[in-house]
Amino acid sequence: MLAKNDFQNLSMLENLNTPGLNAVKLIEDKVLIPLKRLDPSTSTSDLKKIFGKKLKKILERVSPDLEPLSLRFWNRPLEDPVITEEVLAALVLKFLSGMCNSVQLEEILYCFQFSRFEELADILKRIIASKELKSFNISGFILFTDFKYIRTLGSEITFWRISVASEIKNFDDYFDDFMKFLSNNSLFTEHMKNICHFDENTFNLLLNFALRNIILMHKQVLELYGADGFTSYDRKIYLKFFKTGYPVMDRAAIFYVLLHELCHYFRRISCITWEDSRNCSTPEKIIDNIPINEAGNIFEIEFFGKRHKFLNEKACDFFLSSTETLSRKDYSKKFASINKIRGNVYVPLMRGICLSNKGVVELSGCLISRYRGYS
Structure with a gap:
């Protein structure tokens, strides 16, 4: 989410290129976009069969680049400003590992399919573009990617997809x-x-x-x-x-x-x-x-x-x-x-x-x- 004066910051991130966003492109191309286009009648068990291995392969592929950056983010003092490539790496890695380690992966995939979710890169750019709400967005996304609250996951996906200008x-x-x-x-x-x-x-x-x-x-x-x-x-x-x-x-x-x-x-x-x-x-x-x-x-x-x-x-x-x-x-x-x-x-x-x-x-x-x- 962005405060009203943050949208100009967002436009400056159009050509942002980091290991985290490169990993996001893989997630979108291999999982989120195909998931959105899949036949809605596909069973949740089939969703897991189709995308479970893909997610693990992506995680194995991107981890060497993301883990050192992610570790630097988690070890960064709270008083220090966050570094863009570090926090992006940490959030993407949290997103991937949250899905791969969840015993409810099929329900998560179903929620993403039902919500027609594919805007992960846009969401992460909004998090980075925010100023006063940056801490809220980073911490909220970390909680979201625990994927523990399956009952309302659909509404939370909607929260992250909507670009609301908050007063x-x-x-x-x-x-x-x-x-x-x-x-x-x-x-x-x-x-x-x-x-x-x-x-x-x-x-x-x-x-x-x-x-x-x-x-x-x-x-x-x-x-x-x-x-x-x-x-x-x-x-x-x-x-x-x-x-x-x-x-x-x-x-x-x-x-x-x-x-x-x-x-x-x-x-x-x-x-x-x-x-x-x-x-x-x-x-x-x-x-x-x-x-x-x-x-x-x-x-x-x-x-x-x-x-x-x-x-x-x-x-x-x-x-x-x-x-x-x-x-x-x-x-x-x-x-x-x-x-x-x-x-x-x-x-x-x-x-x-x-x-x-x-x-x-x-x-x-x-x-x-x-x-x-x-x-």
């Missing part, structure tokens, strides 16, 4: 309000300090840096991906810009999603490279006899009683204005109780869609959560 803005209009909100809710900051194990001053510096670099995205992009927020592997936070017509509830929804994403941010704060961040995991925690190993979900359940699919008006008011000194357990019980009924006005956390004449924020959830099985 973006920074967090400045919300910064002071959010800092005041945190000062009234020290429970939240104490939890995040415990995640990262930093002293007060270091924590505040990191928090300030995270908030100053947040990108708010108008709903097209995140809704197409079925998410409300995303923290990229290089620790950039992207949030959906809720716009339901109820400013207080929009602010509550943004802050609610942001707290979830800050848990991911602080879990990764000690990561040095892209590889470190990709492998950064949350220690499993048992809550109500259910094992959970996703930082944002653990936070939501512990502090809000559960992962909420909507915020009603009363819950938004309580969330934004409460200065009560409550224990975590008492706060979570009170919040869950207040937010139990949708009422006449609520925000769908559908986890996106504003239902007509009902102010609702529905949460679609976090992009990381979906790919770890928490839909």
